[in-house]
Amino acid sequence: MDNRDWEKRWDDLLEGCSDAAIPADAPDLTAAVLARTSGPACGRAGGLLAALADGAPDLGDAQLLHGHLDRCPDCRVLAATLAWLAPELRDMAEVAPDPAFTADVLAATARLREAAAARGRRQIRIARRLAAVTGPVDAWWRRQLERPRFALEFAYVATMILLALCATPVSPLRSAPQKALAVVEASPTGVAAVSSWVWRALPADVADVGRAAWHATGGQVTDAVGATADRLAARGRRTAPLRAEMARHLGDTGRALVRCDFVQAAGHWQQTRADLTALWRAWRAGGQLPAGDARARA
């Protein structure tokens, strides 16, 4: 059978299915079929109806919705309610409160303004009181700065405080000098260790850039850093006897102070000062102790 036969049969079939051929009392099977297949389409229609407020649906959806509303009274009521609600909701955007509302808000903010002003006045009063106290202190400090011996006295008092804090057997920070010395001694190694750790922790890109820069300098930076670290370590080793002696004299000073033996404390303090001077000179000289120093010979 060729296609022409099929087309003829199809035309014949359609001809018999014109509206006139449908009986007037034919039942509407839509609801029954929907109940046995996809279920009612009201959910989809409701979604389209709700979205109508945001814009018209496309032509196909509009036609389908129209067809559904023609046959579904529930959805027609829903559509009418949604259409009624839209302007009602828009009208609710602004609702004038009672006439006293503005005055009440103004009263509330005026109270806040007054409270803020009172806070400001209190702060000014406190500032003035502070100024009354700090003014004389400031004037005293300025007078002291102009005295020739003030620097010496200040250094003496500061040293006493430092000794009291660090150099007596009962000082709260008595272990601090040893720790500080340990840090100084360990610093070149510590710096190298930290640098190495930082280098490993860097992101790959940054590390690549760093490596490129490293190569561009031809290793000069590495050499310079390494040499500096070595020199510092060597100085630290060479001046270790001086530091130990200074720590001993400092401890003696503290202990004498605790015993209230101020004469002996003054003697030990003189030795400590001499040690400090010698340490500074030796450090400046690259860690070389003076030629006549017994510690150098040792």
Added chain:
Amino acid sequence: MELPELLARCRQGDELAWEELIRQHQARVYGIALGYTGNAEEARDVAQEVFVRVWKRLDSCPDPALFQPWLIRVARNACVDHLRRRKARPPAQDVSADELRHLASTAPTPAEAYDAESRRRLVYRALQALSEINREMILLKDVQGLALEEIASMLDVPLGTVKSRTNRARLELARAVMAIEGGSAAGA
């Protein structure tokens, strides 16, 4: 006076400018508060609190073009705070006819004013029947007319979620209105 100048004067402490700013925006703020709380008395307190917050934050107030969304955001946050505090207390009563009587109505005749009041009362009752999230969607989208993007940013939810929730909320509101009307008809 234009909003930028008004805001500038408010920042300088001009009480008259502040009063004018309140007058210009009180209806919107009160409308938002009434929508959230469903109670005229509470709405009045919350609206007052909103303006106190605005007064405290005038210096951090954004560009005048963004003032309205900022104000709505402040009002919304104040309402949410209020509702959180109210959680432990019994739910608010519906907006009564007496409470609504003082609300401004543009209806020219008493009969039309009565109709408008009745309609508004019906919508408020239906709004109170919604879940919190759906009520918020209706208030922000359909009442205040915020864009979907603004709501998504305010509530920190995806745009698609706002869209679907808004549609769901509209349907729920329409069904609540129908239920109340059906109940009233049945009662009558």
